[in-house]
Amino acid sequence: MPTFHIEMFEGRSVEQKRQLAAALTDTTCKVLGVEPQSVDIIFHDVKPENWATAGKLWSDPR
Amino acid sequence: MPTFHIEMFEGRSVEQKRQLAAALTDTTCKVLGVEPQSVDIIFHDVKPENWATAGKLWSDPR
Amino acid sequence: MPTFHIEMFEGRSVEQKRQLAAALTDTTCKVLGVEPQSVDIIFHDVKPENWATAGKLWSDPR
Amino acid sequence: MPTFHIEMFEGRSVEQKRQLAAALTDTTCKVLGVEPQSVDIIFHDVKPENWATAGKLWSDPR
Amino acid sequence: MPTFHIEMFEGRSVEQKRQLAAALTDTTCKVLGVEPQSVDIIFHDVKPENWATAGKLWSDPR
C-alpha cells in the first residue's frame, strides 16, 4: 500500500519518470516485501518560482 | 475542520467537481456532525505521466 | 484512482471512519464513474495543538 | 528541517512569493531556532475550480 | 484561503507552535492581503526515524 508523493522541479522527461517509477517500485518491493501492484507513485512538477530554500526562490539568482 | 486533498486524473469537468464537492461535503457533515462551512476540499489534477502503479506510468500502455 | 487525504481533528471513532470511508467512496464512484477498488482514502488525525486558524491554535481558548 | 507546503489560489505574483518566502523563513528561524538553510517552502497554486468550501467551488458565485 | 502544512521534527513545544502560528499568519496576511480567518496552518510532527536526508535517517549518527 505504499503511496509516494514526489515533489521535484519541473523539466524531467517522461523517460526519467518512467525509469524512476520502475526503479523506486522495484526497490520498495524488495525492502518491504510488498507486491508491485500495491505501490502508487505520484509526481508533482514544481516550478522554480514555487520552491524556496533559505528564504530565496529557486527562480532567483543564488 | 476536515480538509480534503483529492488527487485524481486530469480531465474531470468542472460540473463533476461541483457535484463531487457538494456531495462529499454533505456526506461528511452527516457522518461527523460538522458544519458545511468547516469543510474544505482541494482537488489536484494529475497527468497520467505523473502517476505510476506497479512501477508503470499510466500514460504508458498496460 | 482518486486518492483522498483527509485531515481532521483526532477523536473520531473507528465507526465514524468506517461510515465515512464507505459513503465517500460510494459518492465518488457515482459522480466520477470509477470502480470502488480504485478509491483510496487516508485519514490523518490532527491534534488541536497542531492546527491553527486565524493564527490561533485550536487547543487554545477562542 | 521545517518543510512548508502552502496551498493558495493561483494569481499571486512572483514578487509576493519572494516576499512571503523570505518573511516566513525569517519568522521560522527566530521562533524555532533553526538555520535558514534548513527551511524549504513549496507553493501550490490552486485554481478556484479546484477548491471548495461548504460544498461550493470558489469558481462559482457565492 | 492559504493552507499551510508544516512538517518539522517532533519536540517543539506548544508555546513554539503558538508563536509560530501567530507570526506566520500575521506575515501571510500582510504580504498577500488576506484576512487572518482565511489562514489555516497544520503542523506535522515527524520522528527523526521518519525523515532521511542524503539517504540517511536523522535518528542515525551523521
Place this chain on the structure above:
Amino acid sequence: MPTFHIEMFEGRSVEQKRQLAAALTDTTCKVLGVEPQSVDIIFHDVKPENWATAGKLWSDPR
C-alpha cells in the same frame, strides 16, 4: 531537490526505513542526476483504521 512523502502502514522497522531511504536516494540520484544531499524522504506511518480501499478500512476483515 526531490522531496518524498511516503505513506505506508505502520509497523515497518527502523532497519527497513533505513534500507529504504538509502536505496531510494541512490536510485533517485542515478536517474535524475542529482546529489544525495538534495534528496529528502519523509515517512508517514498510517494505522490500518486510517486507510480505506474500496470503501473499507484495512482494520476491518476483507
